[in-house]
Amino acid sequence: MPSIADSERPASLRDALEALERGEQASNTPAKQRAVKVSGVVDVICRHAFDVGLDQESLRTVVQIASVKTELDQTSVTTLIKNLYPAQRVPAGLVVTIVGALGQGKGKPTPGTQNGFVKWLITVHEIIDDSTVLSRLYGVLFGMLDSISIRTSLCHLLSLITLRKHVKPFRIEQLLELARGLGNEPALQGLLRVYKDYYPDIILGSTSASRNSFPPAPDAEWRSRITAIQERAAAEADAGFEQHNGFKVSRKGPKRGKSSAIPDVHTFHANETSVTLEGIDNVEDFVEKLDLIDPPGQMVSFLTDPLLQKYVELRDTPIISRRIQLWLESCLEDQYNASREGVVDVRYLSQILEGLLRHVQYTNSLLPTVQAFLKEYLLVWDGLQNVDTLLSLISYIPIQPFADARVTFLQPLERALGGHDLQSYEYLLGFYTLLFRQWTNQAMRQSSRSGSALEHPDQRALFDLASHFSTLSSSLVLDLPPDSPSALSITSAILTFYEQLSTSSKPQHIPIILPPTTLINLLTLSSSTTVFARITGIVANYRHAFSAHPVPIHQYYPEEVTAAFNSTMRDIHNLLWLSRGLLIDPPKCVGLHCEPELRDTLHAYLTDLDHEYGIQTAFNMTHNPLLASLALSAWLDVENEEIEKEGYGPDAITRHAGPMSQISLERLRARGGVNVDWEAYRVRLLRWLEERGLRGPEDFMFAASVPLRTKYGDQA
Known part of the structure; x- marks a missing residue:
């Protein structure tokens, strides 16, 4: 140059x-x-x-x-x-x-x-x-x-x-x-x-x-240079936070350090022979000098400093524990009193709660002092300040009888959140999802047990928590306008919980806990395609859970539980695949609890519109109002492939206008249209939906139908 x-x-x-x-x-x-x-x-x-x-x-x-x-x-x-x-x-x-x-x-x-x-x-x-x-x-x-x-x-x-x-x-x-x-x-x-x-x-x-x-590979010299530049910039860019590898104390810098509620790690009265955390800069140095390190002056720094967290976990002496407990008791009591009097420093409290959350995420254990604070603070909390941090903290409470947790934490929490807008219910549902996940993790660490699925206190606690969630979610689904944005967001939060619940079971540790059949029915008949796909996927998850469970099932679960689930499976199978929508044949199927008089009235209305229509086919994959347009798009793909495969003239062959049925495909074949098998087309439709993000119907059908799984399972 x-x-x-x-x-x-x-x-x-x-x-x-x-x-x-x-x-x-x-x-x-x-x-x-x-x-x-x-x-x-x-x-x-x-x-x-x-x-x-x-x-x-x-x-x-x-x-x-x-x-x-x-x-x-x-x-x-x-x-x-x-x-x-x-x-x-x-x-x-x-x-x-x-x-x-x-x-x-x-x-x-x-x-x-x-x-x-x-x-x-x-x-x-x-x-x-x-x-x-x-x-x-x-x-x-x-x-x-x-x-x-x-x-x-x-x-x-x-x-x-x-x-x-x-x-x-x-x-x-x-x-x-x-x-x-x-x-x-x-x-x-x-x-x-x-x-x-x-x-x-x-x-x-x-x-x-x-x-x-193909795109040329980036110039090796250019990439190595940019990597070196960005690594150096990352180490120097933010004066407020020193980058470290987890084995070096963090520094917030002078400006941020003065305003921080949690101080930096600093060892007072150190001399030339002292070994301090500030002098550690790699894992080998930390391991070699662990027993020689002098504790820093303010142990509360462990809330935000990864190296001090490791030190506290590995050197948890009575003195260190007592120092941490005394600081937390004093600090949290001050914050509680300030909140009760309405003079709390919101920014200071936020930093304390975020530090506590980082600590509990590192240790997966909520300190007794923090539990005591949360118990009292929830009684004066406004339901708005630090909502994400606070809910995440409470989700780490130890697994315990649900009645105890409900009185101590959950009722105050629900009262604080319940007085606000609908978004507060999303927070509440999301909190219960977090809580169930944490309790599941704690229950998994217990030794295995045999016998009834709910005989152990931990299993009963999980069951009671899920039952409470089911009562809350059923009430919300019934009360909210079905197509409002808030209702869809809340329904999505409900489904997220059951997607976790349906895949969490582990024999002799975590029981299979079913949603109420009435809630499954309501969600199955939702006006949202996404909700329908997710709920069918959830039911498929439960089917897989029962299949993987040790037999005989009746030794672990009451017969009414498995009978109710089998009935739900048949109802959805009749609805989606067999063109027997809302068929009532107790105890095998209860037609999603649709009253016979209502079914007859709906059937008469549909047949008046068109004699080929009927309530039995109104919900299957090609006539379902949620799936009909998608089924037609999939059919066009199938039809075009057949036309090209057989060498038909695109303008000469008879086309199907939809919706498809077994009889209509036979008529199409007789009138000179393509020859497509009804079952093969529906399997193709299931995979077509899965490719576009709607996997639930395919999962459900292959879980519910042994013949279908046997015939087409290897191709899935």
Whole structure:
């Protein structure tokens, strides 16, 4: 790179950036009229970038200058782009600026500059602070594939960021048209191969591949340099928090340390022979000197310092425990009194609670002093301050009889949360999900036991907790407007709990705990496709849990429990697969508890609309109002495949308008349509739904039907 005498070189990075930025000196001034040679300015910027990287503001300045048409020579611009070493993660706004500079238009940079920018995006796409920004700009990037100068690099970038959601029919058509017009262009063929991986049945034929078809591997020297720069910046960027490896005390820095409720680790009265935590900087040093380390002055620092946490756990002497207990008792009592009187320092209390949470997450154990504080604090808590931290803390209470936990913690908690908006119920449901997970983890550590699934106190506590949750959730589902955003969020929180519950059981440790059949029925008949898919997946999970349980089942669970579950399974199976919706044949099936008179009335109404309709088919996979349009889309895929496979003329063959049924497919075959087996089509529909995120129906059918699992299970 050309250079000039130091007297002509800008003194610093800031001076160099200002020289580029000011119109009268560089970027917008013809070369002969400049007071400073551009080569010297570029040299300063590039050397600084190579040594320590460019911070986000400097990076933004260089990109903004290079992303528009300027008087800078191409060599200087190319050199700048090649040396854009970011010291931190690349801002999403910078990516938007670069994408906005691509393509044709007045004021756009040269094709060479644009190509350099695209190559730079290929290199840094993994370190953008918002990983979704390129995905959101996918349509813009794809629309510029007709730009010859950047097409190769653009194809490589698109190959790296393409997801299934980006592969649209119109884009497939455009790619195929480009490929036909341009011939065997390697990068374009590589992008087409990515598309074909997602939809091999749509993109037919073979796409040639060569070494140039795939995105080039990032330059090894460039990547090693950027890694070194970012690691150094991460260690120095935040003056408020020193990076460490878990075996070195953390430092918050002077500004943050003064305002922190929890002090830094500091060992007072140390001398030359003392071994202190501040002198430890690696695991070997810590292990070797563990028994010699003098305790620091304020043991409460263990709430936030990972090294002191390790020390306390490994050297838990009575003196250390007592020092911690005395500080916590004094501090938490002060916070309780301040909260009761309405004069609490919210920021100080937040730091204490967050420190307690970090400690309990590290140890999985809630200190008795903290439990005593929470018990009293919940009585004066407003249900708003530090809600996330407080709920996470309480979820670590030891497993105990549910009645005791309810009186001590849960009733005050529900009262505090219950007086607010509907979001408070989401917090409450999420809390019970956390609590059940923690109690499950604690119960798993107990020794195994035989006999009834609920004879051990821990098992009974889990059962009572789930029963309480079921009562609460059933009430919410019945009371809330079914299609309101709040109702959908609350329903999602309910399903999250049961997804955890349905997969948590372990024989002789964690019992199988079923939701109420009435709640399953309500969710099965929800107006949301997602809710329907999730609840069928939950029922499938329970079926797998019973299958994996030691036999005979009746030794562990009462007969009425398994009978109720089997009835629920048959009801959903009748609804979804056998076209026997709401069939009532007790005790085998109870029709989702639909009254016979209501079923008859609904059946009469449907047959009046069309004699081929009826209540028995109204909920199956092809007629269900939640799935009918999806079933038709899947049918179109199947039908088109059959047409192509058999070589039919697309315009000559009879098409099916939907909805499909066994009889309608037989009629279609007789009228000259495709020949598709009814069962095979429905299995294909199950997998079609699974590929699009609705896995529940497929899981349920293969769990509920042994013949289906035997015939098609190997293909799942």
